Amino acid sequence: MPLSRRSFLAMQGGALGAALLPSGLLAAVQAKTPPLPPLDDWDKVRAQFRLSPDYLHFAGFYLASHPESVRAAVDGFRRALDENPFLIVEHGMFESDAENLQRKVREDIAAYLGGHQDEIALTPNTTTGLALVYHGLPLKAGDEVLVTTHDHVVHHESIRLSTERNGASVRKITLFDEASTASIDGIVARVHAAIRPQTRVLGITWVHSSTGMRLPVRQIAAVLKDVNRDRDEATRVLLVVDGVHGIGAVDETIADLGCDFFCAGTHKWIFAPRGTGLVWARADNWARLRPLIPSFSDAELYEAWKQNRAPRGPNVANRITPGGFQAYEHQWAMGAAFRMHRQIGRTRIAERIRDLNDQCKRGLAAIPKVKLHTPRDAGLSAGICCFEVEGSKPNEIVGRLLARKVIASSSPYAISYARLSAGLMNTPEQVDQALAAVREATKAAG
Ligand SMILES: Cc1ncc(COP(=O)(O)O)c(C=O)c1O
Incomplete structure (x- = not known):
């Protein structure tokens, strides 16, 4: 278990932890990371990337080429980790909430998404986020997950793997016959017609990588809001969105879109380091989930384990953020990509x-x-x-x-x-x- 006694005391506000902090270590990393240049024209933005000039790159959404500011952040954290892995991880992850590097990343993400930093779980990609949500939902035999025929394999597989365990059924619906002639009203009408009393979840994809279709998420969320008016909390239809090709490409305040769980990799349109992603949800929706992977991001989990008792309080986003050591130089550098988006x-x-x-x-x-x-x-x-x-x-x-x-x-x-x-x-x-x-x-x- 990586949380040392020192960190544990520090998380409790103990003075001992503070006295042993390698003070200034992270400030030094930041000092070595150059500030973003002005990105007021597209040539300057393009110059941020190291893409080979031998090709025209029209598959940029597949996996990000790291822009200059992200490379600098990754390099800074990597250098610090190579010099002092123990001190940097202890300090950056386990000692003080104010200096916690995952928290700093979440603050940068929240400034982009809207919402609050504690509504965000950090994941390695869209796939993991979807799997954590579908496995975490309290589904049971008799419940139905409604999903569309247009979603990516990892979305369908997350649902299959989860429902094979919990006994819920799955139904796939088609939202349009031809993407090129689809209309918002037509899509919304099909969603409305498909919901049954036993439907507990609707899974959709914001921008389809199959056809390029961008779904009217707000209007679909409005349909569910209507349906849910007559339902109690336990039977609400929840909206799960695979948002990976919308985030960073579309001008939306994601926290206002109306979805219950928003899952996305940030290593495509956002240009965050490869192997990074997020799930966003409000506190009441996080409270519905049961965590699947032990987390290193919530001190209460460790305290409960030490005292041989169940963790207190509702589930929160930090309890869903997968623990085990991560490629921290990538995860902690996520913020640089979100700052670049905000700057442009x-x-x-x-x-x-x-x-x-x-x-x-x-x-x-x-x-x-x-x-x-x-x-x-x-x-x-x-x-x-x-x-x-x-x-x-x-x-x-x-x-x-x-x-x-x-x-x-x-x-x-x-x-x-x-x-x-x-x-x-x-x-x-x-x-x-x-x-x-x-x-x-x-x-x-x-
Ligand atoms: C719509 C969609 N969802 C999910 C994924 C998987 O993304 P990730 O690598 O972030 O898990 C992809 C892959 O490109 C995709 O196109």
């Missing part, structure tokens, strides 16, 4: 992503033999453009684009499409070049 501005970022992808969708739709699947409506799309080319498999198109130095991807779903995704690392000129490559690739299809 959430609205500016979302507008840039919208403009680049609008250009991309317009161009794709005009190419003969290309069928664009992502809605043209900016309200129903974000940063992913999915398309197919008559006569070619998605992977063949991706291969032909790669031969032209354009990195695209294909969606890993039963029905797969080719994808181009424009992000902060791209320019309008690059979008035109990628479109020209698609045009050539479709000609190569014959």
Whole structure:
């Protein structure tokens, strides 16, 4: 168990812990981390990334390239950990709440999401967050989890693994027949019609990596609010959102979206270190969950263990944050990525992503033999453009684009499409070049 007697005393407010603190150690890490340069134009933002100039990067949403400020934060924490692993981890994790480095990360995240730092659990990715939520919910035989056919494998698998244990049933619904012609009213009506008395959870994905569809989460949450008016606390339908392709790409205050549990990796659009993510929920929803993985982030757990008793109080976000030592130089550097987003501005970022992808969708739709699947409506799309080319498999198109130095991807779903995704690392000129490559690739299809 990593919590030393010294840390334990310190967590209780004991003076002994404070006297032994390696004071100034973390301030020194911060001092070695250069401040963010002004990011007031897109060239300066693009210069933050070390992406190979040999390619046009249109799969940036897959896994983040660390920007300069994140690399500097990772390097700073790594150096400190390499020099003093014991002192740094004891001090950064277990001694004082005010200096706790996970708390500092959560404060940076809360400033971006809205809400409060203690509503956030830190996870290594979206997958772990979804698994912790679905396994933590008090589901039982007779309860139903409603999910959609559009969600990622890790969402469906989290539900399958959880319901195989607890006996709840699962039903998958389709929210639209064709993403390209879907409407907000149509989607909302299908959600409404699908809810049954035994439905306890609705799982959805904010931005689909299958089609690029962005769901109207607020309107879906409003439907559930209506349904829940006639239900008591134990039978409420809870809204679980896989938000990984919305966070960092869409201008929303996530804490206000209306979801009960928001799970996301932060190693895609947010550009936080690889292997980082979060779950956000309000205190009453955290209180519903049963933790699955022992945590190092809640002092009460350790105290209860020492005294051989059950932990006191309701479940909280910190009890869901997986414990065991982590790649702390990555986790603690998450804050740098959220600060970068705030410095550039959430609205500016979302507008840039919208403009680049609008250009991309317009161009794709005009190419003969290309069928664009992502809605043209900016309200129903974000940063992913999915398309197919008559006569070619998605992977063949991706291969032909790669031969032209354009990195695209294909969606890993039963029905797969080719994808181009424009992000902060791209320019309008690059979008035109990628479109020209698609045009050539479709000609190569014959
Ligand atoms: C919609 C969606 N959800 C979840 C994931 C898995 O993300 P993570 O690696 O953060 O677990 C992906 C993967 O790209 C995805 O597209």
